[in-house]
Amino acid sequence: xxxxxxxxxxxxxxxxxxxxxxxxxxxxxxxxxxxxxxxxxxxxxxxxxxxxxxxxxxxxxxxxxxxxxxxxxxxxxxxxxxxxxxxxxxxxxxxxxxxxxxxxxxxxxxxxxxxxxxxxxxxxxxxxxxxxxxxxxxxxxxxxxxxxxxxxxxxxxxxxxxxxxxxxxxxxxxxxxxxxxxxxxxxxxxxxxxxxxxxxxxxxxxxxxxxxxxxxxxxxxxxxxxxxxxxxxxxxxxxxxxxxxxxxxxxxxxxxxxxxxxxxxxxxxxxxxxxxxxxxx
Numbered sequence: 001x002x003x004x005x006x007x008x009x010x011x012x013x014x015x016x017x018x019x020x021x022x023x024x025x026x027x028x029x030x031x032x033x034x035x036x037x038x039x040x041x042x043x044x045x046x047x048x049x050x051x052x053x054x055x056x057x058x059x060x061x062x063x064x065x066x067x068x069x070x071x072x073x074x075x076x077x078x079x080x081x082x083x084x085x086x087x088x089x090x091x092x093x094x095x096x097x098x099x100x101x102x103x104x105x106x107x108x109x110x111x112x113x114x115x116x117x118x119x120x121x122x123x124x125x126x127x128x129x130x131x132x133x134x135x136x137x138x139x140x141x142x143x144x145x146x147x148x149x150x151x152x153x154x155x156x157x158x159x160x161x162x163x164x165x166x167x168x169x170x171x172x173x174x175x176x177x178x179x180x181x182x183x184x185x186x187x188x189x190x191x192x193x194x195x196x197x198x199x200x201x202x203x204x205x206x207x208x209x210x211x212x213x214x215x216x217x218x219x220x221x222x223x224x225x226x227x228x229x230x231x232x233x234x235x236x237x238x239x240x241x242x243x244x245x246x247x248x249x250x251x252x253x254x255x256x257x258x259x260x261x262x263x264x265x266x267x268x269x270x271x272x273x274x275x276x277x278x279x280x281x
Contacts, residue, residue: 053073053074053076053248053249054071054072054073054074054255055071055072055074055103055138055140055251056069056070056071056072057069057070057071057072057140058178059178060175060176060177060178060229060232061140061141061227061228061229061232061233061234061235062101062140062141062142062227062228062229062233063175063200063228063229063232064173064187064198064200064228064229065101065142065197065198065228065280066101066140066228066251066254066280067257067259067272067275068176068177068178068260069257069258069259069260069269069272070254070256070257070275071254071255071256071257072251072252072253072254072255072280073251073252073253073255074103074248074249074250074251074252075249075250075251075252076248076249077093077249078093078094078249078250078252079092079093079094079095079096079247079249079250080092080093080094081093087116087248089245095244096143096146096223096244096247096250097143097146098143098144098145098146098149098160098192098193098195099142099143099192099193099195099197099281100142100143100250101140101141101142101143101250101251101280101281102140102141102142102143102223102225102242102247102248102249102250102251103138103139103140103247103248103249103250103251104138104139104140104141104225104242104246104247104248105135105136105137105138105139105246105248106136106137106138106139106239107239107240107241107242107243107246108239109136109137110135110136110246111135111136113135116135116136136246138248140251141225141226141227141233141235141236141242142197142225142226142227142228143223143224143225144158144160144192144224144225144226144236145160145218145223145224145225145236146218146223146224147218147219147220147221147222147223148217148218148220149161149217149218149224150162150214150215150216150217150218151213151214151215151216151217151218151224151236152213152214152215152216153211153212153213153214153237154212155211155212156201156211156230156231158190158192158226159215160192160193163193165190165191165192165193166190166191167188167189167190167191167199168188168189169186169187169188170187170188170189170198171186171187172184172185172186172187173185173186173187173200175200175229175232176261177232178260180260180261183202184203185200185201185202185203185231186200186201186202186203187199187200188200188201195281197228197281198228199228199229199230200228200229200230200231200232201230201231202231202232210230210231210237210238211230211231213237218241219241221243221244221245222241222242222243222244223236223241223242223244223247224236224241224242225242251280252279252280253277253278253279253280254275254276254277254278254280255276255277256276257271257272257275257276258270258271258272259271259272
């Protein structure tokens with residue numbers, strides 16, 4: 001019995017043999033992690049690239065519909081399906097309509113580089129961890145004019161194809177910009193051909209002609225867009241029309257919102273729980 005016991009014991013001075021280089025020993029572990037986490041990560045990336053993409057609202061051009069500090073979800077398949085991680089549309093599904101809020105590439109910022117539609121792949125596939133190409137800046141506005149429409153603005157009142165878009169005063173409104181400076185404004189409900197939505201107008205005198213514009217006719221495959229904060233929006237009245245190919249998606253809902261001028265959360269501000277889940281129209 002004692003001999004059997006000795007045979008089963010490992011000598012104390014014997015060191016287990018190494019099982020090869022570190023990279024060979026890590027290989028199976030890395031493969032296990034890749035097979036476990038790879039598919040769900042890929043699904044998230046494809047959803048973000050093809051279906052929905054989050055955006056943050058940094059400015060007040062769409063107040064009161066969108067607040068500074070809103071985080072929104074944009075449907076990237078509302079108007080067509082794209083090749084994942086690119087801006088190449090392969091299957092048109094619908095055309096943008098008047099009254100819809102869209103995210104688009106700001107035309108004056110658009111690069112002439114023909115490879116820009118696919119250069120965004122590393123940036124998108126890594127959720128922004130790698131720097132993206134300088135191919136354009138994303139803007140968000142509301143469509144006011146569709147292709148072929150004649151648009152005119154008279155003292156902040158919109159006219160479409162010679163028809164005045166009636167609006168009614170709602171209330172006095174205090175607009176707080178991204179520097180936390182407050183400004184008294186007036187809120188109206190604008191009809192926009194049966195698609196009512198709120199708009200803001202400054203109470204003071206506005207120079208520069210932004211409250212009077214046109215008339216202009218929207219070219220084919222282009223859109224005339226405006227911000228709901230009419231006196232604080234650089235839009236089609238300033239820089240022109242949005243080409244159809246620049247449209248990235250339709251804004252659908254607010255999924256998170258912070259008031260940067262209130263609260264104690266450093267870099268975020270106060271959570272606006274009342275805005276979470278708000279549908280955009």
